[in-house]
Amino acid sequence: MPGWQAFFHPLKDKNFEIISIAQDTGGARDAAEWINAAKPEYTALVDDKHLVTQLYNMVNVPTAVWINEKGEIVRPNEVAYVDNRYKAMHGIDAGPYLEAIRDWVTNGDRSQFVMTEQERKERLTPPSPERAMADSEFALAEYLYKNGMGADAIAHFKEAQRLDPANWNYKRQAWALSNAEKDYGTSFMKEVQKLNGKPYYAPRKLPEGKRP
């Protein structure tokens, strides 16, 4: 998050806002330390029910969406690192993406990085029935966890993971609330290793040869 604050500062008076949203069942208990350390000038919110994950059909963090002045999505969900700390793991270079955002802040809907309506419609797909059911199972599990029934939540977290196996948010959050090895028989690193070279994030496509 300090990286996003450094990125945002020179852009903050350019009719531009970052809204960062922690997807944490533990809410401020888990997210506050990170937010306070960043001292953000942008808007930092806490989503202890993973509402944004559901609303935007997200499966991973960090995920970003570009929204224009009219409230329209102009670039749907995509991986959004602010630096290259984890590049060795996922191979994604943050630099071109940050440059693309700067271009958008300056040029708005005229930016070459704003997707056409057709591109956006192709990328924005309705959640599958399985995903919708996974959302309900996950939300039920969160409710049980928060109301002192954590042991009973595990079966529902597992069901959400079974229904939407590509959803890393639903896996990693559940594992973080538990002893993942004991309760789920796995861990984040083990699951990443199982990918065996397949990309951890959906590939991001910036216009080729048009970089600012």
Added chain:
Amino acid sequence: MLKMFACAAITCLFSVAMTYAADQAHRVVVYDGVASTVAASADASADLWITMADLKKATGFVVKPQGVCREQLCFPLPKAKKAEFVLKKGSTNWFNLSAFARLVKQPVARDEKNGVWYFGKREDERSTYLASLKAPNFTLPDLAGKTHSLADYRGKKVLLITWASW
């Protein structure tokens, strides 16, 4: 004959459910993200029947002649299958919230042990933004507890970024 048998079976099931409810008096219904305790009327393995009063309390919906309605929203009940949704037992009118969820394609998760039922977003709610490309609105708190809605930022470019501590 078949119809009579079906009716008898439903009545019998309902009686069983009512007996069960005497042992487990309540359920928790989470609807639109809000939890409400309701009087139980059904076996945990069957559909969730709740009273009309609880229907209004837990969901905001009421049963009207034109359908199951909340403000401007109204879902007509299939006339031929009305008995699947509404049942009068003694002086109490019961409503089958599970059948209604199936009608409006609402995903339902339940935990039998704790009697908790979670009702997710209806099919029509899940993809309304796709046609318009408008970013779905949300309202969430900052660390100070002050709430912010995406709609408050209309007129600015917004980079929405999700992250997590885990």
